[in-house]
Amino acid sequence: MNGWVLLAHGDDLAAHGCWATGWIGAIPVLVRNFNGSLRGFRNVCSHRFALMLTEPTGKGPLRCPYHAWVYDQDGVPKAIPFNDTDFHLDDAARKTLALPAIGVAMAGGLVFAHLDPDADSAVPAGWMAGEGRECTLPDGSVIGPDLVILHRASARREGAC
């Protein structure tokens, strides 16, 4: 899938440390609030490729549950248990292990994600500007004029798209 995907409601990410997860096609992704800035990454640890955040939403550090690597706002592992004795990763080596970034956009109080970190973040806002008509999102969900979202399965059942 190559497009913007609805990931979460903005309220889910309103405070520092709040995060939300989802999928863009078969790729697990996450968005987290870092001191008021929403940053998104692939939700796969750089160490042994574990899925890191497994709940739809939550609050806390971006920490892998497997060996407890903690990632910063740039997706770089900043805390690595036993680094001094086992891994010996300096800052440059840590940067090579940064999580791949994704695109993040806020529009209409909703948070959208895109696999391309350089994707045009104005696109979701353009959808929201379509007053009085429905907008079909890339995942098949439909946003009505009142900004009520119908998941794609519901939209199909009701014949909305």
Ligand code: FES
């Ligand atoms: S797999 Fe994530 S810290 Fe080891």
